[in-house]
Structures are given as structure tokens and as C-alpha cells.
Amino acid sequence: MKKIGVGFASVTMLEKQYVNEALDNSRLSASTFVRKFEQSFARKHGNEYGVMCNSGTSALHIAIETLKETEGWDSSAEILVPALTFISSANVVLHAGLSPVFVDVDSKTYNMDPRMIEKHITGRTKAILPVHNFGLPCEMDSIAQIAGAYGLRIIEDCSDSHFAALRGRTVAGWGDISAFSLYVAHTITTGVGGITVTANKRYSEIMRSLIAHGRSCTCEACVAANSEQVCRKRLDSDMDRRFCFERMGYSYRIGEIEGALGLAQLERSDEIMSRRRSNASRLTQLLSPFQDDLQLPIYGGEYDHTFMMYPIMITSERFTRKSITEFLERHNVETRPLFPLLNQPIYKKMYGNIEDNYPVAKKISRNGFYIGCHHGLGEEELAYVGRVVGGYLSGI
Numbered sequence: 001m002k003k004i005g006v007g008f009a010s011v012t013m014l015e016k017q018y019v020n021e022a023l024d025n026s027r028l029s030a031s032t033f034v035r036k037f038e039q040s041f042a043r044k045h046g047n048e049y050g051v052m053c054n055s056g057t058s059a060l061h062i063a064i065e066t067l068k069e070t071e072g073w074d075s076s077a078e079i080l081v082p083a084l085t086f087i088s089s090a091n092v093v094l095h096a097g098l099s100p101v102f103v104d105v106d107s108k109t110y111n112m113d114p115r116m117i118e119k120h121i122t123g124r125t126k127a128i129l130p131v132h133n134f135g136l137p138c139e140m141d142s143i144a145q146i147a148g149a150y151g152l153r154i155i156e157d158c159s160d161s162h163f164a165a166l167r168g169r170t171v172a173g174w175g176d177i178s179a180f181s182l183y184v185a186h187t188i189t190t191g192v193g194g195i196t197v198t199a200n201k202r203y204s205e206i207m208r209s210l211i212a213h214g215r216s217c218t219c220e221a222c223v224a225a226n227s228e229q230v231c232r233k234r235l236d237s238d239m240d241r242r243f244c245f246e247r248m249g250y251s252y253r254i255g256e257i258e259g260a261l262g263l264a265q266l267e268r269s270d271e272i273m274s275r276r277r278s279n280a281s282r283l284t285q286l287l288s289p290f291q292d293d294l295q296l297p298i299y300g301g302e303y304d305h306t307f308m309m310y311p312i313m314i315t316s317e318r319f320t321r322k323s324i325t326e327f328l329e330r331h332n333v334e335t336r337p338l339f340p341l342l343n344q345p346i347y348k349k350m351y352g353n354i355e356d357n358y359p360v361a362k363k364i365s366r367n368g369f370y371i372g373c374h375h376g377l378g379e380e381e382l383a384y385v386g387r388v389v390g391g392y393l394s395g396i
């Protein structure tokens with residue numbers, strides 16, 4: 001069997017057509033495709049404004065910097081982040097010069113546990129940054145209720161959960177600003193890339209400025225340098241507004257080719273998502289007989305999971321993660337650990353051994369792993385995965 005990877009990027013005639021159109025337009029920096037993608041992606045997630053940038057990490061970073069500016073947070077500000085997530089969800093708080101404060105996760109959803117939030121809230125807490133891990137939405141109604149009670153802002157990290165929904169409400173439906181990664185292996189991808197979405201026009205303008213070095217004017221003519229539109233205010237003052245910078249910004253822009261890829265992927269997203277969901281159901285069917293040893297992902301009912309990956313937790317003491325993942329890899333089934341965070345060398349250096357304060361995250365990061373259930377897999381590969389897992393468990 002050929003390798004069954006955790007990620008997959010499908011490029012069809014539509015992606016090629018749009019990329020060729022972008023190239024034929026001789027326009028490589030962000031233009032029509034990027035704008036169309038931003039608008040459609042934001043609307044699909046119940047928001048009015050989208051700002052595409054060069055990574056999910058940049059998207060999170062500009063979201064925090066925007067709230068820092070508008071809310072006037074100083075360097076004592078703390079942001080609550082889950083104790084189990086990809087490292088960049090916490091790194092971005094540090095990039096913004098603020099402090100991440102970790103919150104333990106739930107043992108079934110692997111997401112920030114709302115019951116654990118309040119004990120970490122202090123006078124310095126300014127925001128909650130829930131991460132919808134692996135495609136499953138967090139308990140956002142409870143999180144939003146706590147945020148409301150304490151006057152906290154919400155930044156949703158939806159990097160792994162494009163289009164996922166809780167009780168019919170799509171992710172990014174609670175955040176002041178929400179961020180997504182479009183890196184390869186994410187449910188829809190532009191190779192590299194990220195996007196923020198928001199319902200707040202002012203936030204979107206600040207974020208557009210932040211991705212372009214802090215530029216003053218964020219009108220289309222100034223943002224898109226060779227646009228045929230003309231900025232009426234551009235030469236009104238001494239300094240050309242295109243080259244006037246009013247905040248400390250970054251070079252986080254994305255190009256038109258990624259915009260073209262994104263628009264094509266978005267137009268194909270229903271097909272991509274339905275294949276992922278049906279692959280995940282098939283895996284659950286195949287792995288259900290092993291539920292004495294393995295905890296399978298929860299979904300259905302209130303949770304519309306979009307399965308960026310298929311997470312599995314070992315619940316028995318008969319074997320270790322090392323032993324089962326080595327067996328799977330030897331049989332060409334790729335695996336990855338479930339986002340260990342607090343035991344990362346850099347975090348141990350910065351925070352010491354704090355892992356024991358987060359027993360659920362610790363257990364998951366030691367005993368959890370994921371396999372692929374992406375739209376590139378079919379019945380033959382899924383049935384094979386079922387046989388390999390079964391073979392391992394019957395042999396120990």
C-alpha cells in the first residue's frame with residue numbers, strides 16, 4: 001500500500017484555470033482573486049470582512065495586535081489559550097509582547113474546557129483565544145458567556161476547523177476577530193497563507209494596514225499599488241499616503257496566485273468537506289470494535305466536525321503510543337502526535353515544568369495521535385488502515 005499521509009492538497013482544473021488567469025493578468029501582488037477570496041471566505045463564516053495574509057500565525061498575530069491597539073492593552077495583558085494546541089496559537093501572544101495563560105482542555109473534545117477558564121482570570125486578563133482543535137468547534141456558547149461576564153475579547157483560532165459549526169453556528173461566529181491557516185494539509189489550502197475574518201470594519205482596516213508595514217491608507221488604490229483606481233486623499237498632505245506608515249507593521253502580505261488557489265478551493269469546499277466527513281465516518285465504523293483501547297473523535301448532533309485530521313486517544317495501558325505509531329508507520333500509515341505544547345523544549349525553558357498543572361492536556365499529549373481522513377483517501381486505503389490497526393491490537 002502506498003503511504004497514507006495525514007494531509008493532502010488536491011489541485012484540479014479549476015485551480016489551474018484561476019492561477020493561469022492570475023498569471024495572464026500579469027498581476028502577482030494581491031488583486032481581484034485575493035479580494036474575492038477574502039469576501040467569500042468571510043461571508044461563508046458569517047462575517048463581513050476578510051484580510052488574507054501569508055500564514056495562520058500572521059493572521060493570529062495581527063488579530064491580537066489590532067485588539068491591543070483598539071483596546072489600549074499594555075504589556076501586562078494576559079490572554080487565555082488552551083494547554084493543548086499547535087505552538088503558534090500561544091507563540092503569537094508572545095510575539096505581541098503579551099503573556100499567554102494556559103487553560104486545561106476537555107478529555108473528550110480536546111478543546112479548551114470552559115469549566116477551567118474562570119480560575120485563570122485575573123485583573124490582567126484581556127481576551128480568550130479558543131482553538132477549535134482538529135476540526136471540532138469548542139464549546140463557544142459557554143466560552144462567550146464567560147467572556148461577556150468578565151468583559152473579555154475573543155479571538156478564535158479556526159486554523160484546523162474551516163467551515164465547522166456548533167449547534168448550526170459556524171466557527172468565527174463568536175470571535176471579535178477569527179483567524180485561519182491555509183497552509184498545506186489544512187482542509188482548504190493555498191500552499192502557504194492565512195486569513196482573518198471579522199464583522200468590524202475598523203478592525204479589518206487596521207489588519208490590512210498591519211500586513212503592509214503599517215501603511216496609513218488602506219483604500220484599494222493604495223493597498224493595490226498598480227490599481228487603476230485613484231486614492232483621492234493620496235497626495236492631499238505633504239507625505240504621499242501610500243508611503244506614510246502610522247503604526248508598527250509587518251510584511252505579511254500574500255500574492256494573487258494564492259488568492260486564485262484559495263478561490264478555487266473555496267468553490268470546491270462542499271465537495272472536499274463532504275468527502276472528509278464521509279471518510280471520518282467510515283474510519284469510525286472500522287475502528288469502533290477497538291473502543292476498549294482507543295477513544296475515537298466525537299461528532300454528530302450538535303457538532304459539525306470538519307476533520308482536518310482524525311484524532312485518536314489511547315485509553316488502555318496494554319500498549320504505548322510509541323509502539324502503535326511505530327507499527328502504523330512501518331505499515332505506511334502516517335501519524336502525528338496530538339499537539340504537545342507545554343513539554344516543548346522552548347516552553348519548558350521559559351515556564352519550567354508546568355505540565356502537571358494541566359493533567360488532561362498532559363495525558364492527551366502523551367497518549368494521543370492522529371491519522372489522515374482527507375479527501376484524497378478512498379475505501380481501499382481506509383479499509384487498509386482498519387486492518388492495520390486491528391492487526392496491531394490483535395498481536396499485542
Ligand SMILES: Cc1ncc(COP(=O)(O)O)c(C=O)c1O
Nearest residue numbers: 055056057086088089159181183
Ligand atoms: C491550531 C493552529 N493554529 C495556528 C497554526 C499556524 O498556521 P501557519 O502554519 O499557517 O502559520 C496552525 C498550523 O497548522 C494550527 O494548527
